[in-house]
Amino acid sequence: MSFVVRLGHDGPPLDLDVTLPAGEIVGIVGPSGSGKTSILRCIAGLLRPVRGHVALAGEVWLDSARGIDRPTRERPIGYVPQRYGLFPHLTALGNVACSLSHLAAGERDRCARERLAQAHVAGLDDRLPRELSGGQQQRVAMARALARSPRVLLLDEPFSSVDRSTRKRLYVELKRLHEELKPTVLLVTHDLDEAALLATHLCLVQRGRVVQHGATHEVLTRPATVAAARLLDLPNLFEGTVEGTSEARRLAWGPHRLEVPDGAAFEREGPLAWTILPTRVVLHRVDRPSRGEHENPVSARIADIVTLGDDVIARLQPDGLPGARLTLKVSLHVAQRNALAPGREVTVSLLREAIVPLRREQA
Secondary structure (H helix, E strand, O other): EEEEEEEEEEEEEOOOEEEEOOOOEEEEEOOOOOHHHHHHHHOOOOOOOOOEEEEOEEEEEEEEEEEEEEHHHHEEEEOOOOOOOOOOOOHHHHHHHHHOOOHHHHHHHHHHHHHHHHHHOOOOOOOOOOOHHHHHHHHHHHHHHHHHOEEEEEEOOOOOOHHHHHEEEEEEEHHHHHHOOOOOEEEEEOOHHHHHOOOOOOEEEEOEEEEEEEEEHHHHHHHOOOHHHHHHHOOEEEEEEEEOOOOOEEEOOOEEEEEEEOHHHHHOOOOEEOOHHHHHEEOOOOOOOOOOOOOEEEEEEEEEEEEEEEEEEEEEOOOOOOOEEEEEEEEHHHHHHOOOOOOOOEEEEEEEOOOOOEEEEOO
């Protein structure tokens, strides 16, 4: 099954055409103002795009060309907006029950209590939103969104208003609820770490357009374009030139000639943007020589170094490239064992399979 979303709008600007896997948690990530909330509102039927098509497993919710636009109440969705959107004059039970108006009163309260229990806020039925903590409000909002057993759950920055420890507990609860109920979840977040923890599919959005989407690990480790790499905040963005024969292609980077993986991007000679993850830059141990030329060894000097908890991030100035900075990330133990410090000469390997070519498409 798939979830097809095609949206075109002028204010806010949207130019979206994406087919997402149904039944998974999809992270929608992008900077502020990139259209993430507008996408959820269009799917929910709260914002009518100039043109659009939304369909889940062939069931059409919106098709502007055919005049189809199912109202929000008829779309099988649950929606948790930013700051949860709880009605301040209704109790926790009342907030959940209000989404069950299609049921008889007695059945409505019973079902609402079941959802509150499922969201781990049983016993708070009679409390108003102002009497609940941020985490409790989030759980009540989730219970309301799940009350009608939606096929699609829309979450707009649902964890941004709670403290770190509460957030981690809510992560676990979301994963458990998803495993139990199996809805398609669209999770809007600006936090890549959060998306990496929760989402199995990742969608990078900028200026109302999808820059890249796919399996989360694939997107995070192999961006397809310069725009995607920048959205992922990857520090190692470089320009090189593909040269040599088809049997011996090399990526020229200043004085360095790097072996490259197989792939269409490296089959044509000429300029090429590329990246390598800081965690894939391999530091040579001071007491162990390089294993050979295939490792793409590069000598460099440490320009600066920062310790963040158990991680150490060093920026290197590669030999022959005075304006370039190559970022290396290692554990604190590795940094201490190798006595890394500003000004120290080191050798690193840019592993062949870790070099990622980038298209120059504009975001």
